[in-house]
Structure formats: structure tokens, C-alpha cells
Amino acid sequence: xxxxxxxxxxxxxxxxxxxxxxxxxxxxxxxxxxxxxxxxxxxxxxxxxxxxxxxxxxxxxxxxxxxxxxxxxxxxxxxxxxxxxxxxxxxxxxxxxxxxxxxxxxxxxxxxxxxxxxxxxxxxxxxxxxxxxxxxxxxxxxxxxxxxxxxxxxxxxxxxxxxxxxxxxxxx
Amino acid sequence: xxxxxxxxxxxxxxxxxxxxxxxxxxxxxxxxxxxxxxxxxxxxxxxxxxxxxxxxxxxxxxxxxxxxxxxxxxxxxxxxxxxxxxxxxxxxxxxxxxxxxxxxxxxxxxxxxxxxxxxxxxxxxxxxxxxxxxxxxxxxxxxxxxxxxxxxxxxxxxxxxxxxxxxxxxxxxxxxxxxxxxxxxxxxxxxxxxxxxxxxxxxxxxxxxxxxxxxxxxxxxxxxxxxxxxxxxxxxxxxxxxxxxxxxxxxxxxxxxxxxxxxxxxxxxxxxxxxxxxxxxxxxxxxxxxxxxxxxxxxxxxxxxxxxxxxxxxxxxxxxxxxxxxxxxxxxxxxxxxxxxxxxxxxxxxxxxxxxxxxxxxxxxxxxxxxxxxxxxxxxxxxxxxxxxxxxxxxxxxxxxxxxxxxxxxxxx
Numbered sequence: 001x002x003x004x005x006x007x008x009x010x011x012x013x014x015x016x017x018x019x020x021x022x023x024x025x026x027x028x029x030x031x032x033x034x035x036x037x038x039x040x041x042x043x044x045x046x047x048x049x050x051x052x053x054x055x056x057x058x059x060x061x062x063x064x065x066x067x068x069x070x071x072x073x074x075x076x077x078x079x080x081x082x083x084x085x086x087x088x089x090x091x092x093x094x095x096x097x098x099x100x101x102x103x104x105x106x107x108x109x110x111x112x113x114x115x116x117x118x119x120x121x122x123x124x125x126x127x128x129x130x131x132x133x134x135x136x137x138x139x140x141x142x143x144x145x146x147x148x149x150x151x152x153x154x155x156x157x158x159x160x161x162x163x164x165x166x167x168x169x170x171x172x
Numbered sequence: 173x174x175x176x177x178x179x180x181x182x183x184x185x186x187x188x189x190x191x192x193x194x195x196x197x198x199x200x201x202x203x204x205x206x207x208x209x210x211x212x213x214x215x216x217x218x219x220x221x222x223x224x225x226x227x228x229x230x231x232x233x234x235x236x237x238x239x240x241x242x243x244x245x246x247x248x249x250x251x252x253x254x255x256x257x258x259x260x261x262x263x264x265x266x267x268x269x270x271x272x273x274x275x276x277x278x279x280x281x282x283x284x285x286x287x288x289x290x291x292x293x294x295x296x297x298x299x300x301x302x303x304x305x306x307x308x309x310x311x312x313x314x315x316x317x318x319x320x321x322x323x324x325x326x327x328x329x330x331x332x333x334x335x336x337x338x339x340x341x342x343x344x345x346x347x348x349x350x351x352x353x354x355x356x357x358x359x360x361x362x363x364x365x366x367x368x369x370x371x372x373x374x375x376x377x378x379x380x381x382x383x384x385x386x387x388x389x390x391x392x393x394x395x396x397x398x399x400x401x402x403x404x405x406x407x408x409x410x411x412x413x414x415x416x417x418x419x420x421x422x423x424x425x426x427x428x429x430x431x432x433x434x435x436x437x438x439x440x441x442x443x444x445x446x447x448x449x450x451x452x453x454x455x456x457x458x459x460x461x462x463x464x465x466x467x468x469x470x471x472x473x474x475x476x477x478x479x480x481x482x483x484x485x486x487x488x489x490x491x492x493x494x495x496x497x498x499x500x501x502x503x504x505x506x507x508x509x510x511x512x513x514x515x516x517x518x519x520x521x522x523x524x525x526x527x528x529x530x531x532x533x534x535x536x537x538x539x540x541x542x543x544x545x546x547x548x549x550x551x552x553x554x555x556x557x558x559x560x561x562x563x564x565x566x567x568x569x570x571x572x573x574x575x576x577x578x579x580x581x582x583x584x585x
Contacts, residue, residue: 026517027273057403059519059530061545078519078532078547082400082414085421089519110403113555121237136230136584145238152242 003051003084005030011052015045031089039075039092040102046079046090047107054079054088057104060114062122064096064147072096073122077104094124096147103129121146195223198566202231206570208305209580213557213569220565225558229551233584240544244509245271246345246487248544253339255548256582259298259525260340261290261330266522269424270531271345274518277482282470283347284426286478288463289360290333290342291425291522292456296367297326298525299407299449299456302577306446307378309574310387315377322370325363332356346486347479357464364461371453379450385443392560392572393441402559403552406527408576411448412440418523429466430459442568442575449577484511509539526550526577548582 005025012020012032020034020042034042046054059078066072071093080087094101103126104111115126116135123144126132134141143150186192201212210231216223236255240248252263265287272279279287300323304316327337332355334342343349378384394404399412409416417434419427435451437444470477479486487506488499505511515537521530527549536542553576560576561569 027519029519031517056400058521058528059532059545059547061532063534063543076532078530082416082421087519089517108403109398109401109555110552113551117551134230136233138230145235150238152238 003081003086005086005088008052008086008088011049012042012045016042029087029089031091033091033093036075036092036094036101039090040104040106042090043077043079043104043107046088052081053083054081056080056082057108057110057114058087060104060111060118062118062124062146064122066148068093070095073099073124075101075118075124096123099124100127101125102127103132105129120144123147194218202228206309207573209578210584211573211578211580215561215566215569217566220567222561222564222566222569225561225569227554227557229554230584232580236546236585237544240541242540244506244539245513245541246506248541249344250339250341252546253341254581255546255585256298256524256526256529256550256579257338258301258579259294260338261294261342262298262522262524263529264340264342265291265425266520266524266529267531268343268345269522270518270520270533271485272480273520274514274516274533274535275345275482275485276514277346277480277485279347279425279480280477281426281429282467282474282477283479285429285463285466286348286352287343287425288427288430289460289467290330292460292463293326293329293360293363295456295525296453297323298577299453302526302574303378303446303449304374305574306388306442306571307384309571310384312378312381312384315374319370319374322363322367325359325366329356329359329363332359344479344487346482349487350489351476351478360460360464364457364464367457371450371457375450379447387568387571388443388446388575389441390439391442391564391568392445392575393439394556394560395440398556398559399440402556404527404556405549405553406524407448407452408440408445408527408553410435411437411444413438418521418528422521424520424522430462432459442571445575511539513537513539521547524549526579526582527553546585548585550576550578550583551585554578554583 008030009023019038020032023032046052058080061076063074063076064072073094073096074091077090078087079090092101101124103115113135115129116132118124119126119132120134120137121144196217198215198217200215201207202210212228213225215225236251240251249264249267252267253260255263300319304319307315330340330342331337332353334340394412396412396414399409413436415434415436420434432455435448437448483502488503492499493503513535516535518533519530521528529549530547532545533541534543560572
């Protein structure tokens with residue numbers, strides 16, 4: 001029996017009830033979210049359940065939504081079941097004031113650097129990570145550059161005021 | 173008779189305050205002739221054996237993901253060039269296909285086949301560099317020097333198609349910027365004619381060479397299970413025995429129309445990685461031949477098709493912009509950001525030359541990506557380097573680095 005999005009969704013709801021929510025399938029990829037405290041439980045269930053077997057972590061990254069108060073940072077996991085060849089996207093949202101999320105390094109070695117990268121750019125604090133320090137940026141950096149409040153160019157410059165090309169103005 | 177006295181290292185009287193250390197710390201890189209690219213490793217050595225290695229990355233970090241948030245979709249393509257610059261066309265195509273998925277653009281078959289030709293040429297040139305560099309690092313320079321002129325043939329084809337060689341910026345969202353010229357096809361034919369002989373010679377030089385085999389076998393090995401846990405993809409994963417290939421598992425650009433094999437290794441060591449890449453070059457050649465044949469089957473007006481019929485996203489050909497009203501309008505609209513970009517989240521991956529290259533694109537309806545994340549294969553599998561080299565010789569660690577096909581540009585993004 002081939003694994004389908006419906007079966008995965010059903011399995012997750014059976015296990016976690018209304019803790020897992022917002023099921024969507026944009027472009028055919030099942031996507032859902034859960035409270036951030038649940039992330040390890042959900043990932044472990046996805047990893048260990050005999051029918052699901054999402055044992056391959058394809059990608060881990062974060063997204064910053066400054067307008068979502070109390071849930072500004074999203075940590076996005078892309079998981080892959082290589083046997084059934086099906087992918088899913090799993091998100092947890094966290095408050096930017098206290099961006100603590102449990103680490104997935106116990107399950108996936110690959111998560112180590114991906115979480116360091118996410119910490120480096122968004123400041124997500126992965127609890128339990130063996131070596132959570134900056135990876136691509138210099139250690140002395142005191143901000144998290146991919147958050148939307150850090151503009152790409154110096155917004156005070158007036159010689160490059162060219163709103164048509166995305167510079168200047170108040171776009172993030 | 174001379175009296176010999178054995179000196180016990182532990183009995184040497186060291187000055188006060190010095191630390192007695194049994195291992196040597198060596199700083200390998202960031203610029204070192206043996207590391208091809210900007211890699212730094214702080215290795216702890218016991219004699220010539222590696223006790224531990226710690227990687228430092230980020231020396232050429234250029235904040236691509238941040239840059240992309242300020243660029244319209246079509247301006248992100250030059251950024252993708254600079255990820256894995258040994259096979260930039262694959263990155264370009266991957267990005268175009270990811271955008272097309274978001275925009276809902278359907279490309280004609282001829283475009284898909286032309287893309288396959290270019291992508292497979294890029295794969296050959298990437299594997300060629302990687303494998304010949306493995307040769308260089310094990311002391312055989314000849315192969316590297318010899319195959320360079322055949323990579324040159326590939327670069328000439330790129331040049332004919334898009335005008336540049338290394339950072340190609342090839343194609344556009346929806347297709348190509350111009351149709352392939354006759355010269356491009358002639359050069360492709362020349363390559364298809366001459367290259368098999370060269371690849372045979374290259375294999376004769378290395379594959380069963382005793383010294384080469386002794387250097388590569390049983391070094392830098394990883395088990396299939398560990399490789400999966402480390403997020404390996406591409407030839408490195410296949411060398412460990414897992415037949416995961418994005419071209420087969422989630423075909424894009426009409427890869428399902430082609431007949432090819434996915435080679436797998438068994439031990440996951442440097443030698444298997446080398447062999448898998450060699451076989452993949454043969455397979456790529458086979459795919460190109462099929463694709464070229466399919467391209468030739470298009471006749472009449474069909475043979476003129478080189479882009480999708482999606483005027484709102486496809487930047488028109490320059491000479492038409494100068495001469496035709498409609499093209500001028502679309503050109504203006506696209507450049508000034510007046511075309512509708514749908515909202516949505518897309519993850520699309522292609523089989524890059526060194527693994528699964530993924531694009532996670534979030535669009536909020538603006539003309540630039542709200543967030544763009546590159547899944548960069550070499551960033552993910554470089555984590556395993558310390559495990560791969562532990563307990564081995566320093567000289568083998570150099571070969572392991574080359575055979576993993578690490579590209580600093582992709583690693584640091």
C-alpha cells in the first residue's frame with residue numbers, strides 16, 4: 001500500500017489529536033504545524049513509526065514573519081521517506097523573544113550544521129544542541145542577519161533612493 | 173663504538189608552564205594548495221594519523237539568501253551560478269524550474285530536452301573535474317591536464333548557447349534566451365564523438381591502477397546508514413549503496429522520458445565514489461545522445477520552440493524587444509515588476525552534480541522572494557568529514573576532501 005498524504009495526515013491526527021493542525025498540500029507537498037514543544041515528539045513519531053519512516057532530513061531552515069506577534073519565527077523541516085518517496089513539510093512557530101526549540105540532532109546528524117546555520121541567521125536557540133555557535137558568520141557578530149529588520153543596504157543612504165528597484169522605502 | 177642513548181620523550185625536561193602534549197595540532201587551510209577551495213580544518217595529529225578534525229566554514233559566505241530577498245526572480249539566477257560553480261547550469265535550471273513551479277508555467281518538451289542536454293553536460297564537466305582532482309591528489313597529474321581540453325569543449329557549448337563559460341546564467345524562467353545555434357549543435361556532436369574515447373583513456377589511466385586503488389580503497393568510507401543520517405545525497409550516497417537519484421524519484425524537466433541507469437557502490441569509500449562518478453559520466457553521455465535525438469525529431473515550427481508561451485514571466489528575446497510592440501511591453505512590465513507573482517511555498521529539488529540541490533521559495537506575492545533557502549548538498553555532507561577522516565592518514569584526508577566533491581562556493585553560500 002502506497003503511502004499517501006491522507007494516510008500521513010490521518011496517522012498524525014490519531015497520534016496527536018488537535019495538536020497537529022493547518023494541514024495543507026501546496027503543490028502536492030503535505031505541510032502541517034504543531035506547537036514548538038511538540039517538535040521532538042512529532043519528529044520522533046515520524047521517524048520511528050513503521051508506516052511513516054521519515055528518516056531522511058532533507059532541509060531545515062527558519063523564516064521570519066515580523067507581523068505574526070508571538071509566532072515570529074518559523075522553523076521548517078523538510079522530511080523525506082526514501083522508501084515510499086514522499087516528502088512532507090513540518091513547521092513550528094516560536095516567539096522571537098524566547099526562540100527556544102528542541103534540537104533534532106539526536107535523530108539526525110545532518111541537523112547539526114543546519115541548526116547552527118539557522119541559529120546563525122535567525123537566532124533560534126536549539127535546546128540540547130551539542131555545539132550551538134555561529135557557522136557562516138563571524139563569531140563577533142551581534143545580530144541575526146536574515147531577520148527582516150536587518151536591511152540589505154543602508155537605509156539612510158539618499159543617493160540610492162530608487163523605490164522602483166526595491167531600494168529605499170520601508171520594504172523589509 | 174658510538175654509544176646510543178634512547179631518549180624518552182616523556183622524560184624531556186620541559187620549561188615550567190609548558191603543556192606536555194602527545195599530539196600535534198595542524199592548521200590545514202583556509203588557503204592551502206592541497207585543499208581545492210577555501211576550507212579550513214584544524215586537525216589533531218598523532219604522527220600522521222588523524223585523531224580529530226574540526227572544520228571551519230564560512231570564509232566565502234556572501235549572504236545569498238539575504239541578497240535574494242531583494243532581487244526579482246529573474247535576478248536570482250546569477251546568484252545560483254555561484255553556488256556550485258563547476259556545474260552552474262544545473263543550478264540555473266533548478267532555479268528556473270522552481271520558479272516555473274510557483275508561477276505555473278509549463279515548458280514545452282523541446283525546452284525540457286534542451287535543458288537536459290545542458291544539465292547533463294554540466295554533470296559531466298563537474299564529475300570530470302572531481303575525478304581528475306582525486307587523481308591529482310593521489311599523485312597523478314596527467315589525467316587532470318588531459319581532460320581539461322574536453323571540459324573546454326563543454327564550455328564552448330555553453331558559450332555558444334548563453335555567451336559565458338563558468339558562471340553561465342544560462343536560460344530564463346520559461347526557457348532559453350535564444351534558440352541553440354547550428355554551431356552549438358555541431359559542437360555538441362563533436363563532443364559526443366570525441367568524448368567517449370577520452371573517458372575510456374581516463375578510466376584506463378586510473379580505474380585499475382594499482383597505486384591509485386591502494387590509495388583510494390578503504391579510505392574515507394561511510395556506511396549507508398550513517399550516510400543517510402548525515403543527509404548525504406547524490407554520488408556520495410549512491411557510493412554507499414543507496415539508489416536515491418532525484419532524476420528518477422521525482423523527475424523534472426522530462427527526465428522520465430529517458431532511459432538510464434543509476435550506478436551504486438557498496439563500500440562508500442573514496443574508490444566507490446570515484447567509480448560511481450565515472451559510470452555517471454557514461455550515463456550522462458547516454459542521456460545526452462537520447463535527448464539530442466529527440467531534439468532532432470522536432471521539425472518545422474516545432475524546431476523553433478525554445479521557450480514556454482508565458483509572456484508575463486518569460487523575458488523576451490532582446491532583438492524582439494527592439495522591434496516588436498508586444499514584446500517591448502512585456503519586457504517593460506517584467507523589469508518594472510508589474511506582473512503578478514502568485515503567493516505560495518515551493519520546495520523544488522534537482523539532482524545537482526554533488527547531490528540534491530533544493531530551492532525552498534516562499535513568495536508573498538511581491539516581486540522578490542519573501543524567503544529563499546538553498547538546500548546545498550555540500551554544506552550538509554561536509555559535517556561528516558571529521559567522522560570520515562578520523563583514524564586515517566593525513567594524506568588520505570586530502571583525497572577524501574576531493575572525492576566528496578566539496579565546492580566552497582556552495583558550502584558557504
